[in-house]
Amino acid sequence: MPSPFLTPGSSTKANELALLHLRRDQTIPTILRTYDDENLGYDEGKVTNTRFGSFPHSTIIDHPWGSQIAASKVDTGSRGRRAAPPKRKAEELDASGTTTGGDEEMPSLKTPVAAASGFLHVLYPTPESWTMSLPHRTQVVYTPDYSYILHRLRARPGNTVIEAGAGSGSFTHAAVRAVFNGYPEEGPATKRRRLGKVCSFEFHEQRVGKVQDEINQHGLDGLVEVTHRDVYEHGFLLGDPQTGKSPKANAIFLDLPAPWLALKHLVRKPPSGAESPLDPSSPVYLCSFSPCLEQAERTIRIMRQLSWLSISMVEVSHRRLDVKRERVGLDTEGVRGATLHPKSVEEAVAKLRSDEERAKLGRSGLLQSGDASASKKDSSAQMSTTPSYALGRLTHRSEPDLKTHTSYLVFAVLPRDWTEEDEQRCRQKWPSNRVNSAAEETPAKSRRQMKKEAKAQKVQEKGEEQQTSEAKSES
Numbered sequence: 001m002p003s004p005f006l007t008p009g010s011s012t013k014a015n016e017l018a019l020l021h022l023r024r025d026q027t028i029p030t031i032l033r034t035y036d037d038e039n040l041g042y043d044e045g046k047v048t049n050t051r052f053g054s055f056p057h058s059t060i061i062d063h064p065w066g067s068q069i070a071a072s073k074v075d076t077g078s079r080g081r082r083a084a085p086p087k088r089k090a091e092e093l094d095a096s097g098t099t100t101g102g103d104e105e106m107p108s109l110k111t112p113v114a115a116a117s118g119f120l121h122v123l124y125p126t127p128e129s130w131t132m133s134l135p136h137r138t139q140v141v142y143t144p145d146y147s148y149i150l151h152r153l154r155a156r157p158g159n160t161v162i163e164a165g166a167g168s169g170s171f172t173h174a175a176v177r178a179v180f181n182g183y184p185e186e187g188p189a190t191k192r193r194r195l196g197k198v199c200s201f202e203f204h205e206q207r208v209g210k211v212q213d214e215i216n217q218h219g220l221d222g223l224v225e226v227t228h229r230d231v232y233e234h235g236f237l238l239g240d241p242q243t244g245k246s247p248k249a250n251a252i253f254l255d256l257p258a259p260w261l262a263l264k265h266l267v268r269k270p271p272s273g274a275e276s277p278l279d280p281s282s283p284v285y286l287c288s289f290s291p292c293l294e295q296a297e298r299t300i301r302i303m304r305q306l307s308w309l310s311i312s313m314v315e316v317s318h319r320r321l322d323v324k325r326e327r328v329g330l331d332t333e334g335v336r337g338a339t340l341h342p343k344s345v346e347e348a349v350a351k352l353r354s355d356e357e358r359a360k361l362g363r364s365g366l367l368q369s370g371d372a373s374a375s376k377k378d379s380s381a382q383m384s385t386t387p388s389y390a391l392g393r394l395t396h397r398s399e400p401d402l403k404t405h406t407s408y409l410v411f412a413v414l415p416r417d418w419t420e421e422d423e424q425r426c427r428q429k430w431p432s433n434r435v436n437s438a439a440e441e442t443p444a445k446s447r448r449q450m451k452k453e454a455k456a457q458k459v460q461e462k463g464e465e466q467q468t469s470e471a472k473s474e475s
């Protein structure tokens with residue numbers, strides 16, 4: 001099954017994840033099904049109820065992504081009072097095998113009737129929207145952090161990423177999109193076309209089960225491999241911790257309470273004699289996510305002992321700045337967000353004077369509605385000589401609800417092992433006149449010396465030319 005995260009196609013499909021977008025900060029993830037998989041007893045099949053109305057999934061399936069879906073009239077009251085428990089019906093359907101996957105074979109469902117109001121938009125899932133809507137089981141890595149981490153890990157199509165722990169699967173989805181290079185069913189990986197993969201490790205049993213279910217429902221089987229493992233003790237091999245297969249990782253992301261305890265397994269030659277989980281043919285990039293500086297320091301100390309290079313630490317502290325023009329004044333009547341209040345003493349006094357004037361005219365019966373509106377128009381015309389975008393005071397303040405948390409990210413690189421055979425292979429592959437044993441033995445010449453030698457050669461050539469011309473003239 002193709003994943004809607006990676007290849008969503010043009011329209012929604014039954015049994016695939018879709019995001020029901022209610023408003024900017026409210027999205028409901030759901031697996032679209034025509035039948036009532038939770039046995040809630042709706043005549044219309046599976047229904048999602050929201051504050052903007054009820055949405056039978058039959059009205060959402062087979063619509064282009066981004067479509068606006070109108071709410072339907074759904075009987076949410078009487079379904080619990082049915083004589084035959086709907087659960088039995090659903091169980092029978094499950095047993096007959098007609099519910100899962102075979103939506104065409106479903107018994108007839110009630111055709112939904114459009115409600116007078118209410119709508120939502122149906123969107124395909126992305127790692128960003130999934131991060132905002134996923135069921136949180138742990139603290140998660142948010143988009144501002146994982147976009148930077150994946151960039152620094154040089155995660156690209158065809159790479160293999162090790163992730164520990166998987167937690168709620170937020171980073172997992174972003175990582176698999178970064179390394180995706182085709183589905184395993186499309187053909188085996190070749191030397192030139194490696195299929196990207198995420199090897200995810202988690203020691204909390206229930207979280208493993210949940211992540212595994214989500215990976216399966218999101219069509220990411222084969223691209224993400226979740227292993228139930230305490231990585232401090234048993235490392236990162238796939239299958240058996242001692243004799244298992246190496247994931248041959250190019251990039252590693254550790255989101256663990258004690259990352260330094262896992263580092264001993266991330267070496268080229270494990271002391272136990274087991275295979276290394278790292279790709280022997282490439283440098284390995286690592287990022288460790290810590291909420292406090294002490295953890296970052298401790299990780300760095302162990303990294304140094306284990307030959308990690310280019311170690312650097314970054315504190316991620318995102319702030320989104322809300323920039324806007326604050327308008328205050330009596331000329332802002334009807335302007336959204338503006339403060340209708342005199343902005344200076346002069347304006348306040350002018351207002352008092354005009355109010356007094358108008359009161360006087362009113363008392364003497366001279367104020368006519370036409371005159372009043374004309375005088376109002378005159379004053380606003382006077383004030384509107386400045387273009388509206390330049391009116392008011394420019395202010396900025398940081399938006400408080402940006403979802404992220406302060407994090408200390410430690411980055412490092414472990415170069416690939418380099419043997420004499422590798423050296424010889426390279427010399428054969430890229431022979432160079434400049435790389436020969438003679439050149440290696442003699443120390444490199446300085447520029448000055450080279451210039452001197454060139455000059456001497458020129459003088460010598462000139463002398464030789466002169467000699468031959470003299471000899472010619474003599475003969």
Ligand SMILES: C[S@@+](CC[C@H](N)C(=O)[O-])C[C@H]1O[C@@H](n2cnc3c(N)ncnc32)[C@H](O)[C@@H]1O
Pocket residue numbers: 138139140141164165166167168169170171172201202203204207229230231232233255256257
């Ligand atoms: C902060 S959460 C990870 C969140 C995840 N990166 C995400 O974006 O959703 C840390 C996870 O590490 C797991 N963990 C802690 N110690 C572990 C260990 N020794 N081996 C494997 N997983 C471990 C915890 O169970 C927890 O789920």
